[in-house]
Amino acid sequence: MTAREQAVAAEIRRIVREELREPGPFADDEELAGRLDSLLLLALVTAVEDRFRVILGADDAARTRSLADLARLVAAREAAPAPGPEAAP
Amino acid sequence: MGPVEPPGGLLAGAPHPRVAAVGRALPPHWYDQETLLAALGAYWSSRHHNPDRLAALHRAVQVKGRHLALPLEAYPGLDGLGKANDAWIAAATDLGEAAVRDALARAGLGPADVDQLWFVTVTGLAVPSIDARLCNRLRLRREVRRTPVFGLGCAAGAGGTARAADLLRAFPGEVAVMLSVELCSLTLQRDDASIANAVSSGLFGDGAAAVVLTGGERGTTAPRGPEVVATRTVLYPDTEWVMGWEIVDGGFKVLLSGKVPEVVRTRVGPDVDAFLAAHGLARGDVRHWVAHTGGPKVLTAFGEALGLPEQALARSRRSLAELGNLSSASVLFVLGDLLDAGEARPGDLGLLAAMGPGFAAELLLLRW
Numbered sequence: 001m002t003a004r005e006q007a008v009a010a011e012i013r014r015i016v017r018e019e020l021r022e023p024g025p026f027a028d029d030e031e032l033a034g035r036l037d038s039l040l041l042l043a044l045v046t047a048v049e050d051r052f053r054v055i056l057g058a059d060d061a062a063r064t065r066s067l068a069d070l071a072r073l074v075a076a077r078e079a080a081p082a083p084g085p086e087a088a089p
Numbered sequence: 090m091g092p093v094e095p096p097g098g099l100l101a102g103a104p105h106p107r108v109a110a111v112g113r114a115l116p117p118h119w120y121d122q123e124t125l126l127a128a129l130g131a132y133w134s135s136r137h138h139n140p141d142r143l144a145a146l147h148r149a150v151q152v153k154g155r156h157l158a159l160p161l162e163a164y165p166g167l168d169g170l171g172k173a174n175d176a177w178i179a180a181a182t183d184l185g186e187a188a189v190r191d192a193l194a195r196a197g198l199g200p201a202d203v204d205q206l207w208f209v210t211v212t213g214l215a216v217p218s219i220d221a222r223l224c225n226r227l228r229l230r231r232e233v234r235r236t237p238v239f240g241l242g243c244a245a246g247a248g249g250t251a252r253a254a255d256l257l258r259a260f261p262g263e264v265a266v267m268l269s270v271e272l273c274s275l276t277l278q279r280d281d282a283s284i285a286n287a288v289s290s291g292l293f294g295d296g297a298a299a300v301v302l303t304g305g306e307r308g309t310t311a312p313r314g315p316e317v318v319a320t321r322t323v324l325y326p327d328t329e330w331v332m333g334w335e336i337v338d339g340g341f342k343v344l345l346s347g348k349v350p351e352v353v354r355t356r357v358g359p360d361v362d363a364f365l366a367a368h369g370l371a372r373g374d375v376r377h378w379v380a381h382t383g384g385p386k387v388l389t390a391f392g393e394a395l396g397l398p399e400q401a402l403a404r405s406r407r408s409l410a411e412l413g414n415l416s417s418a419s420v421l422f423v424l425g426d427l428l429d430a431g432e433a434r435p436g437d438l439g440l441l442a443a444m445g446p447g448f449a450a451e452l453l454l455l456r457w
């Protein structure tokens with residue numbers, strides 16, 4: 001992972017630990033759905049979108065399995081925002 | 090060592106207190122979920138980067154619509170705790186009166202028959218408390234013993250009924266009314282775009298329910314509900330963070346962990362088993378499960394914890410979809426629905442259960 005991706009991953013870990021109160025280490029390649037149920041996953045995505053000012057879609061969810069996947073997706077989306085409400089003129 | 094049944098089991102000793110009737114009242118202002126979501130979206134659009142995500146959380150609670158204490162257009166004017174709480178006092182008194190009158194009529198009793206009045210809520214504050222105001226409204230006797238309870242949260246409908254039943258064992262000739270009024274809509278923090286608020290603003294509704302309980306030596310002429318054979322409360326150590334209020338300048342800001350279902354799934358089974366075992370019973374002996382309508386996932390967790398078939402919680406799920414989570418009043422609405430259905434037969438056992446801030450469980454063993 002790039003330095004930015006690692007920084008994003010660290011912040012996601014903080015959200016999981018402090019906001020979702022899911023304790024314990026969370027490895028980069030650990031499956032998110034293995035640790036978080038659907039409601040907590042939705043809560044994580046809600047928090048990540050607001051924290052990083054990105055919008056994640058259904059296609060993104062299908063391609064995102066691990067914490068590292070999510071960190072890479074968020075870092076890429078920060079660099080090149082997907083077309084969305086905020087991109088409209 | 091936990092509490093145990095006196096020698097001789099359930100059939101021994103003095104007659105148990107009994108649920109004579111359950112009354113209910115809902116405010117007249119009903120809105121479907123999308124109408125409520127549209128109203129909240131106006132606040133959220135400037136508070137979260139992706140308001141659609143908050144809307145998804147809102148929809149995930151599987152509620153069709155809610156009754157609100159006030160018409161929707163009245164809420165923007167409630168800017169602060171003072172105005173919201175004034176509205177709460179007025180609406181809680183009206184709705185509480187309606188629920189108590191309904192319950193007494195169903196029990197075949199009148200205001201003069203009431204010896205104890207319990208009042209539980211977690212959505213507003215009043216001094217004198219709502220029970221005192223209702224003594225005047227309903228012309229209850231001056232000697233009525235009043236007990237207002239604030240803070241048991243969603244568990245208070247079960248907990249208040251349990252405490253009232255416990256006290257009736259000391260005064261078996263008396264009649265107790267246990268009233269729950271919850272106006273969750275009047276606690277809404279419109280500036281709070283948190284996940285907890287997105288879930289709770291989609292989940293919680295307004296309503297009031299009253300249970301009339303008669304002591305074991307106090308008969309009534311009306312059809313009678315189940316005896317309250319035993320009660321138990323369980324506090325789960327070090328779970329204060331699971332749910333509660335943070336009191337802010339604007340009022341009551343909700344604290345609601347996404348881990349409530351997990352706490353319920355892991356803790357409730359052993360405690361229900363221990364409660365039943367103290368009375369020589371097991372899960373299979375319970376015919377009617379009256380569960381608090383915490384939310385779709387909480388109900389699933391409750392069912393999984395106890396190995397219940399889906400049908401066992403169908404009444405709770407239906408109430409949740411139709412009314413939302415009415416906090417402490419919810420479990421009493423479900424009990425009222427069960428009594429109305431007339432499904433229970435003499436000798437049937439039921440378990441009424443609710444969980445709330447603490448985190449804690451309140452359990453009542455019922456027998457028809």
